[in-house]
Amino acid sequence: MYSAATTRLLDRAAEVFIDHGYATLTMAQLGELCGLQRRALYYHFHSKEDMFRAVLRVRNAHYQALADRVAAQALERDDSIEQVIGHWLDTRYGEFRRRLLVSPHAAELNTMAFAVGLDIMLDVARETNLKLQTLIAALVAQKRLRLRPGMTAERAAQMISDAARGVNQARPAIPADELAARYYAITEALLFGCALR
Numbered sequence: 001m002y003s004a005a006t007t008r009l010l011d012r013a014a015e016v017f018i019d020h021g022y023a024t025l026t027m028a029q030l031g032e033l034c035g036l037q038r039r040a041l042y043y044h045f046h047s048k049e050d051m052f053r054a055v056l057r058v059r060n061a062h063y064q065a066l067a068d069r070v071a072a073q074a075l076e077r078d079d080s081i082e083q084v085i086g087h088w089l090d091t092r093y094g095e096f097r098r099r100l101l102v103s104p105h106a107a108e109l110n111t112m113a114f115a116v117g118l119d120i121m122l123d124v125a126r127e128t129n130l131k132l133q134t135l136i137a138a139l140v141a142q143k144r145l146r147l148r149p150g151m152t153a154e155r156a157a158q159m160i161s162d163a164a165r166g167v168n169q170a171r172p173a174i175p176a177d178e179l180a181a182r183y184y185a186i187t188e189a190l191l192f193g194c195a196l197r
Contacts, residue, residue: 002058006044009034010058013051021105022052022112049116056117059096060124064131067092071135081145081191086184088135089164092128094183097168098176106173125161133157145191159190 002010016025016033025033027048031041045051071088079087100106114121137153139145147156163186167174174182188194 001061002054006054007058009036009044010051010055014055014059017052017055017109018100018103018105021103021108022048023108052112053117053120056113056120056124060120060127063092063096064124064127066095068131068135081139082184082188084139085132085135085160085187085191086180088132089160089183089187090180092131093164093168094179097179101173101176110169125165129154129157129161132161156190160187163190 012034013030016030020029020033025048027041028038030048030051031038034041041051045054067088070091071084074084074087100109103109133153133156136145136147136156140147140153147153164183167179167182167186
């Protein structure tokens with residue numbers, strides 16, 4: 001997608017946005033804070049919005065890949081189904097959310113992600129659902145998980161992803177140290193129910 005150098009620049013830009021917000025930053029400030037001359041920054045990106053959108057793409061791809069590795073490790077350890085999916089959710093959604101929540105600019109950055117990058121956020125949501133669907137289907141194929149009649153891996157993944165996004169968008173924001181427990185709780189509740197008939 002991007003060269004290694006550009007990816008490193010975007011990793012640094014992500015930290016700059018977290019530390020300084022979006023609205024008040026200029027391209028000159030972005031360049032300076034990322035260690036580049038403004039001209040060099042314009043070589044990579046045409047605008048602050050263009051750079052922010054690229055940050056969204058790169059950070060989401062990073063956490064998606066990291067979540068897949070974490071789930072694979074959990075499967076190798078023979079963790080419970082709740083732990084496998086919970087680890088995946090906590091890595092996919094929680095890692096960056098915890099970093100973002102310490103920023104005084106968290107609400108602004110969340111709003112900007114949907115304002116200037118809605119198409120990216122929708123693509124990421126679809127990709128996340130598909131990745132989780134693949135994980136659930138693999139658990140079913142390995143006979144580690146049995147879905148109820150009429151339930152599909154796709155539908156289960158959609159419900160769990162929707163719940164995880166709900167955790168991330170909760171107002172007031174869920175404290176960073178409670179995120180992992182919420183992801184595990186929603187996984188357990190959605191997979192195994194939380195009420196008796």
